[in-house]
Structure formats: C-alpha cells, structure tokens
Amino acid sequence: MATAMDRKLWAQWQKEIENAPPPVQPPTTVSSVPIDPLYTPDNLEDFDYDTELGYPGQFPYTRGVHATMHRGRLWTMRQFAGFGTARQTNERFKFLVAKGQTGLSTAFDLPTLMGIDSDDPRSLGEVGRLGVAVDTIEDMRQLFDGIDIGKLSVSMTINAPAVVVMAFYLAHAQDSGVDWRSLRGTIQNDTLKEFHAQNEIYFPPEPSVRLTVDVIEFCTRHVPKWNPVSVSGYHIREAGSTAVQELAFTLADGFHYIDQGLERGLGVDEFAGRLSFFFNAHNDLFEEIAKYRAARRVWAERLRNHYGAKQEASCKLRFHAQTAGCTLQDKQPEVNLIRVAYQALAAVLGGCQSLHTNSMDETLALPSEHAVTLALRTQQVLAHETGVTNTVDPLGGSYFVETLTRQMEQEAGRYFERIEELGGMLPAIDRGFFRREIADAAFAYQREVDAKHKLIVGVNAFQEADEKPLELLEIDQAVESGQIESLHRVKADRSQDDLDRTLADVRRAAEAEENTMPTLIDAVRARATVGEVMCALAEVYGRCDATVV
Template sequence: MTSVSTDPTQTWTTISGVPIEPLYTEHDLTDWDPATQLGHPGQFPFTRGIHESMFRGRLWTMRQFAGFGRPSDTNRRFRFLLDQGQTGLSTAFDLPTLMGLDSDDPRSLGEVGRLGVAIDTVDDMLALFDGIDLTQVSVSMTINAPAIVVMSFYLSAAKQRGDDWRRLRGTIQNDILKEFHAQNEYVFPPAPSVGLVVDLVEFCSQHVPQWNTVSISGYHIREAGSTAAQELAFTLADGEHYVQQCLSRGLDIDSFAPRLSFFFNAHNDLFEEVAKYRAARVLWAEMMRDRYGAKSPASWKLRFHAQTAGCSLQATQPELNLVRVGYQALAAALGGCQSLHTNSMDETFALPSEHAATLALRTQQVLAYETGVTNTVDPVGGSYFVETLTQQMQTAANDYFAEITEQGGMIPAVENGFFRREIAEAAFAYQQAVDSQRKIVVGVNDFQQSGDADISLMQFDESTEAEQITNLKNTKAARSGQDVARSLALLKNAAASGENVFPALLQCADHRVTVQECMDAMADVYGRFRPTVNC
C-alpha cells in the first residue's frame, strides 16, 4: 500500500484533469456579478435551480433502473420497488430490443432478457405494466434507435387499457445522437435517425403533453470516458441540434422545448459535478431565450435526471460501491437534479439483486431525509470554488460549441468522428493517470486487500429466452397477416414520403407488428448506418 501524496507543490486536478488552486477567493471570480450570474432559484438563468423552493417544495423523483427477463419478471421487480418507496419507474431493455431485433432473430441468441427486459410486441408492453396505474406513476424508458417504435407500443397499450394519454407522465430517452458519439446502438444513418426523434417530439407535443419526448443524454458520453466539460458540451450541442431540426419542421419552440429533458452522469468529483449541473442550466437558458427566442420560462429551464457513475463501480471490495454511490448522489442533489437513480453495488457482476437494489434506493432516502441537504435551497451557492468551476465549465463548453461549428455542424462532426476522437483521448488520459497513481481508485491501484467479502448475486433464469420466443411465436400465430402487411406498407409509405411515421407505427402496434418488423421496414427506406474507419 502506498500513501497519497500531501506535497503542497504537486499539481492537483479534478477527475477530468482541470487544475485546482489551493484556495479560492473573490479574486478568482473576475467579471462576476452575483445579481445576474447567480441570481435566485427559479429565475433566469437558473444557476441556483429551476424551482424557487427546490427540494423544500418537492423532492427529486427516486428511480431505480430495472429490467430483465420477460415482461412479467420486470413487472414483479417494478412492483417490489414501488412497495419499497420508489417514486418513479425506469425501464431497462435487453440488447436485442435496443438494437431493433426481435427475440427470435438468430442475432439475439444468448441476449434475450439478459441485461434488460425483452419487448417484441404491444402484448409485452401490456404485461410489463400490468396492474400498475400509468396515470399515477412516472415511467422512464431508456431506448434510442427503436425509441419511436417502443413509444408507439406504450401508447397503444395505454389506449387498450383505457388510459388517457394526456395524463401519462414520463420520459423516453430517444437521444440517437449520443449513440453515434459513444454507445453504438444505432440502426439508421444520423440524418433520418434525427428525423425520427422529431417525429416523436411533434406527435407527443400534440397528444401526450406531460411526456418528456427526449432525454438528451450525457450519461453514456461520460461512461465512455469523456471529461465533465465534454459531457456538458456534447450533450447541450445534441440538444441544440434537436431544437434546430424541430424548428425546421415548423414547430413553435414553446410547444416542445418545455418537454425536453436531460440526463447527466453523477461522477466521483463532487464539486466538478455540481459545477457541471449549474453551468448546464445557465447555458441552456441563454441558448433557449437569447438564441432561439423562446418566450416561455418553461422553455428556458433545463430539467435533468442524474444517474450515479456505472463506470466508477469496481469489482474489488464491491461494498465500497455503496460509498461511491452515496457521494455521487450527494453531488446530484447539491446540483439540483429533478430525478435520480443510484447504482447498486453488485452491478459489476450481474443485474442488481433485490437486496442491492433496496440498499441503492435507501441511499437516496437517507440522503433526502437524514442529511439536511434538502433543508435549504442551493447550499453551495456563492462558494468561490464552486462558482469559479461553474464559470470554467461554461467557457469550456462554449469553446466546444465553436469547434463543432468549425466542423460544419452536428451531422458532419458525427460523420467525421470528431466526438469519438475527443472522448477516446480523454479516456486514455484518465487511464494514464490511474496507471501512474496520479489518480487513486481505492481498492484498485491503492489500498488493496485480499479476500473480498462475498455478496449474493441475482441468478438469471436460462429458460427465459425460450419462453419469450414461445410467447412471440404465439402472438405471431394469433394476429392477422393481412393487418400486419397493410400496417407495414403504411409505415413504409410514410417514411418514403417524409410524413411523420408515428401514426403508422401506432397502427402497427395495434396489429401486433413486432419491433424488428417495424425497424426493418424503415431500414428499407432509410438504409443502415455503417461508420467510417476514422470514427
């Protein structure tokens, strides 16, 4: 075991490599006007939070990401979490569903229900939320390339249950750009993929007014190795591109901007994370009001969900992951999140067990009810250190915005691999810092111990895949082949003509067309994306 250096002459940095001074004073805040740059919570530019009373008025929504096996398996986990005091549902889909494949496709072999729930038809969506009042609980669905298909299944299921769409609350991620930056779960080329995002925004803005139509996600950008500033800049740049495309469609900005939401990582460096969230609110408010002319204050407000950093979890001394998650959750709360997911300590080994998921939820509950964090609004506001970091974050993000413009805009920057190169270089720099012990990861490159404690892991039922495939086979046998053919023809025609494809997808959902059948029909029109070598 080595000891951490306490040499006062060494260079101290954030986890992202930003130099940190030994002391911050008023002299570090050059040209800083607290009246306009800090202001009051609930008022432009929302540095201190988007609501006047913040957590004194309403706590953040407590979510635990859940999904595995068949829809009935995940339904039981949802019910368990709600019984434990969870206040919102977050749905994880399996890899085949995320890639727009059905469970019976040969490429799905071995992955069905393994890392999320398998959804093939609207019947699966009905089973997933069986017995859960969708008008009383907020539902989040983390899916991107087939997001518009899955959302059509959700609304079809709600209609069949008799639920009023106008009372549905929730979020669908529907952020395809971050897939091209980081996660690789794309199907169509960038331009038509963004077009589908706009289709969903347009439809839901008219018919599902309480639904968040895009969760613009920096989370996976950070998980891929970006710095905090890159996460901030690339996420807001993605959001701006969606706004531009919605405006090009002819949508009024105040008709859709209030239902755009954001999804950020909550990483280990507490103050860097808090500054990131504060800077995000300021930059988005200025962009929406001053650049795009939004008139409604609701359009200016950046609302965000935070999830603790999965990439920070370690397989050695896994119980320490509880500690990491607690500090990360604190950063999200101090940063003013609207919704929070806390990772479970066992996620480096398997899907969370009920015990581990409960402990993760209890972490949020202790934070909310025992620590005093919620007693006053923005307890870190006015800190010389935090406000300096916030300014630095804004400057770094604006520099990236200018660089994206120099690349020719979002789509050219995606296609030439700009985002991937930036993230890869940042990830390499961080790994070098860990390898050289300039950054300490407890239990990994310092403070190691032998004989880690055993933790009980969730066991995956291997019969799940066969049962899901059987259910899909039965659904296909019972449906009308003529209705399926007509629905798919309508979908292809809508895609080819440039119409909004959502009404056609709703008809597909009603007639038990599968996820893959819908995706394949659109791929016949849009093509499939193959990245170039330099990406």
C-alpha cells in the same frame, strides 16, 4: 459580491502554501482540470449575482429550476430496472413501488435496444439479460400489468427503436383507457449520443434524428406532459469523456434537436420545455455540481438569446442524474455503496429532478433485491437525514464552485465553436469528432490511473488479499427460449393482411417524410414486432453499419 481582502494576511498564507510539500497525487479534478489550493473573492472580481445566478426558479436558473427546489418537493427516486421477461420486470416494478420508489424506469435488453427480435440469431445469449425483452405490444401490456400509468410516471431507456416502443406505450395506454394527456414520463429517444458514445445504432445519423423528432413532434401535439426526449450526457461520460465534454456534447445535441423541431414547423415555446436531460453523477463532487449549474445557465441563455424563447419553461433545463457506473469496481464491491452515496450527493446539491443510484453489485451482474434496496435507501437517507434539502443551492456563492461553474461554461462554449467549425452536428459526427475526443480522454484517464496519479480504492490502492463475494442475481437461461416461444405465439395469432397493410403504411409515411408515429401505432396494434417495424423503416432510411463506429 467581492469583499475586501486583507492583502497582508493573504500574502502570509501564500507564503505558507509555497513552503508546504506538494500533494502526492496532482490536485486535479477527475477530468484532470487543475484545482487551486484556495479560491477567494479575487476569483470572482467581476461576478454579478443577478445575471450569473439569479434566484431559484428564475432566469438563468443557475440555482435551480424551481423556487423551492428539494425543500418544496423531493427529487423523484427512480431506479432503472429490467431483466428477463416482461412478467419478471413487472414484479420488480411492483417491489420497488412497495419500497417507496416514486417513479418507474425501464431497462430493455440489448436486442430490444438494437431494434431486433428475440428470435433473431444475433440475439443469441442476450435475451432478457441486461434488461427486459420486449418484442411486441403484448410484452408491453405484461410489463405494465396492474400498474396505473395514468398516475405513476414512467421512464423508458430506448433510442434507435424509441418510435416503436413509444407506439407500444401509447397503444397500451389507449387500450387501458388512459388518456394520453395524463401520461407522465420520459422516453430517452436521444439518437445523437448513440453516435458519440453508446453505440445502439440502427439507421444513419440523419434519419435517426428524424425519428427522434417524430416522437418530439407527436408528443408535443398529443402527449403534452410527456418528455419525448432525454438528451443524455450519461453515456458520453461512461464512454470516458471529461465532465466538460459531457456538458458540451449533450447541450450541443439538445440545440440540434431544437433546430430540427423548428425546421419541422414547431414553435420553440411549443416544445423546448418538454426536452429533458440526463447527466452522469461522477466521483468529483464539486466538478459535478459545477457541471449541472453551468448546464442550466448555458441552456437558458441559448434558448432565450439565440432561439428567442419567451416561455420560462423553454429555458429551464430539467435533468435526471444517475451515479456513474464506470466508477464502480468489482474489487471490494461494498465500497461502491460509499462511492454511490457521494455521487448522489453531488446530483442533489446540483439540483437534479430525479435520480438513480447504482447498486453495489452492478459491475458483476444486474442488481439483486438486497443491493437495489440499499441503493434506494441511500437516496432516502440523503433526502430525510442529512439536511441537504433544507436550503436551495447551498453552494451558490462559493468562490470555488462559482469559478468552476464559469470555467465549465466557457469551455463548453469553445466546444460549441469547434462543432460549428466542423460544419455542425452531423458533419462533426461523420468526421468522428466526438468519438475521437471521448476516446482520447478515456485513454488519458487510464494512463493516469496506471501511473497512480489517480487512486482508486481497492484497485490501485488499499487492495485486500481476500475478498468475500456478493450474492448475485442470476438470469435464468430459460428466459430466452420462453420469450422466443411467446413471440412465436403472438406471430401465429395475428392477421397477416393487417400486418402487411400497416407495415406498408409505415414505409409510405417514411417515404413521404410524414411523421411516422400514427402509422407505427397502427402497425404495433396489428402486432408487428420491433424488428419488423425497424426493417420496414430501414427499407426507406437505410442501415448504419459498424464502419461509422
């Protein structure tokens, strides 16, 4: 790799750079990692192409998980969508498919995400606001009405109640005559990162992970093309972490799920290949690209060397990326289009399998049709006009990107050691390790912005006196009452005996430490609500209160 350098010319360059005025803003990444003015073969003296990079589709997959990557097949363009009632979101889904979107991604409202029903007093004002309200299997039917889920891949962002929503989906598939073996898609089902960052928490950590693994185990046996977990760094980053923290904590979560799957009696090659990942695409182009490349290499090496995985699929880290919501600004919101385009470029150059591009209006409201169309068009321009898909891993071999990739890998390794020293994942959560690390990073970032060491266009630099407001999507206040009414109709129509019997069975399975999925499918068929099932499980598992967060 390393080519001979002319030392005399190099010394000459160094002299020039020493005399140059220093940059006004410190030359660091968005995560405040200092960056050198130039990277040369010196940075990669002991670089070994075959062990560190290899070829795309080959171990350690640094250059990508597929041989031809986006040249062979574009990433899936998947816009996260959901608001109001199941019927309204169903219409948005059909709109997005008509615009050329190639997969669906479901956003649930806060009550659903928290595992409570629309008629719970705590849901006041939240029903259908940030996503779609789903209380019972009837809502799930409505949500996918007229959509062939045997063909289209569907992603669902839900965590604490993921088991229940998965039961809705599987029951709906069966009732529509779709074979579980043909279902493709992803359920986020990553409860660990809820404790680190995202805060949609219902049960204590240990049973939360148990339920995550119930879905993994059940899908491994019955829904083989489904991704039963999407191990997520996205939210960790949104909460203010650095890129390295995002990388390290996400992979550590992934290792914990592997450990738990093994404990359940699954073979590593039976399920590791179905774990998928979800990363943030933040502002710093090269730092992000290095993060994705390091993630693939670290995962592959750990799976093969530590867990003894034999199958290639087990070692391949496949990931979805979403542009960073936390970088969007409410000042000059159209500028967000530009941010999103660069962030999407990072995800694509980093070898993502699917991508969501945020809409420019998302600090203000859920995306309007106009804004979401532009966001999707951003991906289409990237795919079809920029030429970035023509060759695989175009930055491979860059002195800078390879150096950054190595740094990321090493620093993630140090975090794994610290987690180990704290006694592993769950003890580290109990001690508040992850939350503290993230909060420290978020605070440090804010101080740098306040000090103008980092500039944000329209916020602490290049402000406009007068701004033209965007037209925003408004959620009808009637959604909440309508949703509550239809929930009450479902409740009035069901058999109380079936409900009691199936919920008792859920409790029994949880107590017996059996996989709860089969009993959950029966319960949701008896029209148990999300909230009722979660309460039944909580009788066995207990609840997690706000003292942990």
